[in-house]
Amino acid sequence: MQQALRPHPEAPIDDAVAAHVERALTDYLVTRHADMAEAAPSFGTAVASLAGFVLGGGKRLRPTFAWWGWRGAGGAGAGVDARAVLRGVSALELIQACALVHDDLMDASAMRRGKPTVHMDFAARHREAGWLGEPDRFGAATAILLGDLALAWADDMFATSGLDAGRLAAALPPWQAMRAEMLAGQYLDVLTQARGDESEATALSVARMKTAAYTVERPLHLGAALAGAPAPTVAALRAFGADIGLAFQLRDDLLGMYGDTEVTGKPAGDDLREGKRTLLMALGMAMAGDRAAVLRAALGADDLSPTTLADVRGILVEVGAVAEVERRIDALTATALAALDRADLAGPADRVLAELAVAAGRRTS
Template sequence: MSLLAGMDTRTPSPPAPEEFASRFATALDDFFRTRPRLDAADELAGEIHALVLAGGKRIRPAFAWWGWRAAGGQVRGDAADATVRALVALELLQCCALVHDDVMDRSATRRGRPAVHEAFAARHRRSRWAGSARHHGDCAAILVGDLALAWADDALVTAGLPAAALARAWRPWQEMRIEMMAGQHLDLLATARREGSLEAALRVAALKTAAYTVERPLHLGAALAGAPADVVECLRVFGRDVGVAFQLRDDLIGMVGDSAVTGKPVGGDLREGKRTPLMAIGIARATAAGEHGTARMLARCLGGAPVTDETVAAVRAALVDLGAVDAVEEHIDVLAASGLAALDRADIDEEARTHLKHLAAKAVHRHV
C-alpha cells in the first residue's frame, strides 16, 4: 500500500496556457536553420534534426524555463528571448544521450523509428558497401551524438546571453554533461559486474537520469536568472527527487507499458540486462520469500540469458506477484512528496511553483 494513501497524487489540472512551448519550437527551428552547412556532415545533421523533431516530451527545457521563471526571470524581453534560445542546448544534449545510449544498449528503435545506428547500418547493407554494416552504423551514430553534443554547446554560447548570465550558467551546464556520462558509465559497470543491489541501481538513476533530466535543468534556469543559493538548493532537491521518480516510472513503463504507445519494445531493459531498481527489488523479495526458482529466473535475465517474449511475460507476472511493482509505485510517491516539500520551502514566484508542481506530476504519474 502506498505511503501516500489518502493523499491526492493525481496529476493536477494544468495551469493557464503558457506560450513557452511554441517559443521553444521556434527557437529549435531557428537553430537548425542557421547551422553552417558542410556536405560531409549533412547526413549526421539530418539524423539530429529528424530525431529532435520526431517527438519527445521537451521536459528538460520546460523545467529549465520554470527554473528561470521561479527565480524571477521575466516572460518577455531580450533576456527571456536569449534564455529560450539557450535552452535549445538541453534538447541537443538529450539527442546526444539517446543516440549513444541506443548504440550501447543495442536498441533497434527510438520514438517509433529506427535508431540512428540501425538506420545507417541499413543504408550500408542496401548500398552493398565494404565492411561490417553494424560497425558502420555504430561509428556513424557515435558521430551523430558527438555533433549533437557540439551543437548543444553552440546553442548555449551563441544564444545572446549576457556575459554574467552565461558565466553563472556554465557551472550547472558542465556538471550536467559530466553527470550524464558518469551515470551512463555506472550503468555499464553495473551490467558488467552484475551488481544487483537497490542502492547501486538508485545511484545510477540519480546520475544518469535525475541530474540531467530535472535537477540540473532547474539549476541552469535558476542560474540564468541569478537565483540566490537557498533557492537553487531547494530547486535542486526538488529536481533530484522528481528526477529519480521519473526514472522509476520509466522502469515500470518499460516492463508493463504498451510498446505501440512508447515506441519501444516492452522488456527492453530486461533484454539489455539492465540492473533497474524494479529488478533489484524483485530479486530481493523473491530471495527473502524463499522463492529461489523465481529469483534465479530474474537473475538469469540480468546475466545474459536469452530473453523471449514469453520470458518478459513471466518476469512481468513475477514482479507483480512479488509486490515489486507496488513497491516502486510507493517509492515514486515518497520521492514525489519529498520533492514537493522542498519546492514548498523555496521562496519563489507562485505561478512558477504551480507550473513546476504540474510538470512534476506529469513526469512521475505518466503512462508513456
C-alpha cells in the same frame, strides 16, 4: 527536415514552452545543417538525420524545467531577454539527443520513438547501398559522431543564445556539471551491467546520476542561475529536482517492463534484454526468494521469449516489487513538493512545477 510546431513569434512563452523550444531548435538546426551541407554535402545528409532525430519527438522536459526555474526565481523581472533565455535552455535538447543516440548504441537498441535507432538506420543505409566494410560498424561509427556533434552543438547553441557574458558565466557551473554527470551516469550504467551488481543502492545511484540530475535537477539549477537566484532558492529547487528526476526514472523503469510499445515507442522488456539493473529488478531479486533465479536468467537474455517476459512481469508483481516502486514514486513526489514549497517561487512557476512533478510520476510514455 520536418517542420516544427511554430507558435506566433509574439505568443507568450509561458503558454506553450514546448512549442517555442521546438521553434528555437528548428531555427538553429536549419542554419547549422545548411552550413554543413555546403561545406561537406555527404555529411550534410547525416546531419539532416540528426536534425530529424532531435525534432522527431520528445517532451522537451529539460528546457521546460529550466524555463520555469528561471521564471520562478524571478528571472522575468531581471531585465533579461526572455527569448535569449528560451534559446539557451532549448540547447538542453541537444544534450538529450547526444545521450539517446549513444545510449541506444551502447544498449544495442533497435527502436526509439517507434523508429529505427540512429546506428540501426545507418547500418541499413550501408547495406542498401552495397558499400564496403561491415554495415553495423558503419552504423556504430556514425552514431558516435552524430552524438558527439549534438553535444558540441548544445554548447554552441547555448553560447550564442544572446545571453550576456555575465549570465553565461553564472550558468556555467550547472551546465558543466550536467554534462559530466550525464556521462558519468552512462558509465555507471554499463559498469553496473558488467559487474552484475544487484544492489538497491547501486540502482538508485545510477538512476540519480544518469537521469535525475540532467533531466530535472540541473535544468532547474541552470534556470535559477540564469535568474541570479539566491543560494536557498537554488538548494530548494535542486532538492525538488533530484526527487522528481528519480521518480521520473522509476516510472520509466516500470514503463520499460509493462508499458505499451505503441505508446512508449520501444519494445516491451527492452531493459530486461539489455541487462539493466534497475531498482525494480534489484527489489525483485531481493524479494523473490527461490524465484529470483528466473529474474537473473532473464537479465541480458538476447533471446528473451514472450513467455519468459510474462513470467518476470508476474513475479515482480507477486512479490511486491512493483508496488514498492509505486510507493517510492509517491514518496519522492511528496518530498519534492515539500522542497518546492521551501523555494518560495514566483507564480505561476510554483503551480506549474507542482503539476509537472505529479505528471512525471504518473506518465504513460
